[in-house]
Amino acid sequence: MKRLAAIGVHAAILLAVAFALYPVLWVVSLALSPHESPGAIPWPTEPSLDAMREVVLRTDDEGRYLFLMQTGASLLVAFSTALVAILIATPAAYALSRFRFVGKDASQQALLATQMFPGVAAAIPLYLILDALGLIDHLGGLTLVYATTAVPFAIFQLKGAFDTIPRDLEEAAMVDGATPFEAFRKVVLPAARPALAVTALFAFMTAWNEFILAATFLSREEIFTLPVVLQRYVGEHRAQWGHFAAGAIVVSVPVMALFYWLQRHLVGGLTAGGVKG
Amino acid sequence: MTIPRAPGERALDLGARSGILAAPVTAKPTGNGLTLAGVRKRFGETTVLKGIDLRAEPGELVVLVGPSGCGKSTLLRCLAGLETPDEGGIHIGDRDVTRLPPKERDIAMVFQSYALYPHLTVRHNLSFGLELRKAPADLIRQRVDEVAGMLGLEKLLDRYPRELSGGQRQRVAMGRAIARRPTLFLFDEPLSNLDAALRTEVRVEIKRLHHQLGTTMVYVTHDQEEAMTLADRLVILNGGLVEQQGPAIDVYREPATRFVGAFLGSPAMSFLPAEATETGLVVGDATLESPTHHRGPCTLGMRTHDVVVDAEGPLELEVRVVETLGHATHAHGLVEGQPFVARLQGHERPAPGDRIRLRPVYMHLFDAESGARIVR
Numbered sequence: 001m002k003r004l005a006a007i008g009v010h011a012a013i014l015l016a017v018a019f020a021l022y023p024v025l026w027v028v029s030l031a032l033s034p035h036e037s038p039g040a041i042p043w044p045t046e047p048s049l050d051a052m053r054e055v056v057l058r059t060d061d062e063g064r065y066l067f068l069m070q071t072g073a074s075l076l077v078a079f080s081t082a083l084v085a086i087l088i089a090t091p092a093a094y095a096l097s098r099f100r101f102v103g104k105d106a107s108q109q110a111l112l113a114t115q116m117f118p119g120v121a122a123a124i125p126l127y128l129i130l131d132a133l134g135l136i137d138h139l140g141g142l143t144l145v146y147a148t149t150a151v152p153f154a155i156f157q158l159k160g161a162f163d164t165i166p167r168d169l170e171e172a173a174m175v176d177g178a179t180p181f182e183a184f185r186k187v188v189l190p191a192a193r194p195a196l197a198v199t200a201l202f203a204f205m206t207a208w209n210e211f212i213l214a215a216t217f218l219s220r221e222e223i224f225t226l227p228v229v230l231q232r233y234v235g236e237h238r239a240q241w242g243h244f245a246a247g248a249i250v251v252s253v254p255v256m257a258l259f260y261w262l263q264r265h266l267v268g269g270l271t272a273g274g275v276k277g
Numbered sequence: 278m279t280i281p282r283a284p285g286e287r288a289l290d291l292g293a294r295s296g297i298l299a300a301p302v303t304a305k306p307t308g309n310g311l312t313l314a315g316v317r318k319r320f321g322e323t324t325v326l327k328g329i330d331l332r333a334e335p336g337e338l339v340v341l342v343g344p345s346g347c348g349k350s351t352l353l354r355c356l357a358g359l360e361t362p363d364e365g366g367i368h369i370g371d372r373d374v375t376r377l378p379p380k381e382r383d384i385a386m387v388f389q390s391y392a393l394y395p396h397l398t399v400r401h402n403l404s405f406g407l408e409l410r411k412a413p414a415d416l417i418r419q420r421v422d423e424v425a426g427m428l429g430l431e432k433l434l435d436r437y438p439r440e441l442s443g444g445q446r447q448r449v450a451m452g453r454a455i456a457r458r459p460t461l462f463l464f465d466e467p468l469s470n471l472d473a474a475l476r477t478e479v480r481v482e483i484k485r486l487h488h489q490l491g492t493t494m495v496y497v498t499h500d501q502e503e504a505m506t507l508a509d510r511l512v513i514l515n516g517g518l519v520e521q522q523g524p525a526i527d528v529y530r531e532p533a534t535r536f537v538g539a540f541l542g543s544p545a546m547s548f549l550p551a552e553a554t555e556t557g558l559v560v561g562d563a564t565l566e567s568p569t570h571h572r573g574p575c576t577l578g579m580r581t582h583d584v585v586v587d588a589e590g591p592l593e594l595e596v597r598v599v600e601t602l603g604h605a606t607h608a609h610g611l612v613e614g615q616p617f618v619a620r621l622q623g624h625e626r627p628a629p630g631d632r633i634r635l636r637p638v639y640m641h642l643f644d645a646e647s648g649a650r651i652v653r
Binding site: 166168169171172173174175176177178179182186187190191193 | 357358359378379380384385386388390392393394395396397405406409410453457463
């Protein structure tokens with residue numbers, strides 16, 4: 001009886017896994033069979049790495065490796081967005097968490113309000129602003145645009161994290177001989193490390209995956225970010241599903257790598273044990 | 278840069294921790310005395326400290342005790358520099374520290390929550406303060422080893438706070454304070470997160486550390502037993518004012534106010550309305566031999582051990598509840614219609630409903646209006 005129940009449970013779990021993995025397997029299968037149209041069973045009949053090779057090694061008229069340049073552009077924009085978000089949001093969130101100042105409530109509500117509109121809503125004003133700054137078709141401009149949504153979100157995330165760090169820790173540090181800034185740098189920041197990691201990862205991923213604004217503000221092919229590149233494979237006249245799938249897999253790799261690298265930070269509870277039991 | 282040492286400071290005794298009752302090393306008082314004059318502190322509309330005057334001699338263990346909301350924690354935070362008084366002055370030794378930030382006061386504090394740095398090992402928790410002061414590495418190592426030896430933390434040095442039990446965390450918190458060798462220690466209810474058995478043990482340990490270090494300590498608690506057992510000088514706070522201060526035994530024996538009498542001792546002091554007359558102290562239908570020349574209405578206060586069972590005694594206790602402690606029995610009931618608790622011998626076990634006669638052996642008299650102690 002027990003054995004039967006175990007088999008039932010495992011069967012259910014396997015079914016759930018298959019359900020979750022199906023789209024992924026489908027993309028993998030597509031990427032490996034560039035000469036077939038997508039079928040219902042995700043299994044390549046003639047596995048081939050041609051699509052992958054063509055996507056990654058694509059060159060432009062001057063013989064430059066386009067995909068590598070585009071990957072570089074994507075990485076640069078995503079890392080810069082994460083960096084800008086962390087650098088600006090950390091002190092802002094700490095101030096909102098710890099200090100009382102004029103305009104505190106108003107600024108928090110204003111930050112919240114910015115989160116209510118989709119980024120596209122601001123596309124036209126952003127275009128005009130970037131144009132005035134000469135940052136159209138420029139990765140710096142795109143980073144700035146991403147920061148406008150990443151920073152408020154990061155402030156919220158980090159304020160929540162700082163709120164959970166007991167003030168006793170900073171006070172203990174100050175009694176131990178720290179200045180308020182040293183207490184922040186040597187005690188609060190390390191205690192908030194998991195939250196900082198998650199926030200940075202979120203900012204990175206948002207920028208890495210964003211499509212519409214990138215497609216709006218970039219026109220030079222060599223600085224396209226990868227979502228824009230991918231979209232180009234499925235055009236009006238021709239859909240290169242194999243290339244699209246191959247590109248999609250390559251695009252997922254950095255995100256998976258980041259998740260793997262940050263997972264020890266993602267496991268929360270670093271502050272556990274600092275105060276009380 | 279070297280760590281400033283107080284005059285007369287000596288190396289800590291490494292061998293002392295072989296059981297807490299190993300020969301107590303009584304150190305000469307070191308560190309500085311403490312003077313507070315007219316300290317006031319307001320938070321918005323609420324005045325928490327209403328003018329605190331306090332003195333501690335060098336090397337004294339001062340306990341601030343009072344009910345919650347009496348201002349004891351705020352007072353401690355003012356001493357630490359975590360709050361700045363609105364009025365009044367704080368001197369450590371002859372230094373005016375009223376407006377100094379915490380780092381310039383040369384104090385250490387043990388927090389109720391322990392406030393251990395979660396991202397640092399026990400070793401680095403202990404050395405954090407010394408590292409901030411850029412002490413040389415060999416001095417840091419020596420201090421950490423000394424402190425770990427004193428508190429039995431040697432085997433825990435490479436663990437993180439989350440890997441420690443409550444009692445161990447408490448030790449690390451004390452160790453962190455000791456490692457810096459401050460001129461003044463502050464303790465903010467350090468035992469309240471420990472279970473009862475451990476609390477008594479650590480209490481004795483703190484007393485031993487105080488003997489061993491000889492440094493001035495200010496200790497905040499709401500637990501009157503903790504306060505009594507630890508204090509060289511007991512300071513009772515109530516409503517933002519010092520109700521009474523002095524050697525613990527004096528405060529216990531001669532409470533200056535009815536509040537202090539009620540606060541110290543468990544079970545609490547019983548109070549009976551009384552009238553001091555020419556013929557004696559009239560309590561309801563009973564007349565007691567008056568201990569005072571005062572005349573007029575007053576409040577008679579008696580602790581549980583201030584009465585003995587005596588068939589000829591003038592007071593009658595109508596027993597309601599009996600608590601058996603083994604070495605003693607507490608009889609709760611009514612005397613002249615007022616709640617009263619008497620401590621009987623362990624073998625005396627009246628039943629609820631019994632009436633027993635009691636003879637006072639000690640009486641506290643308080644002014645019926647102000648609650649101030651009536652001196653004979």
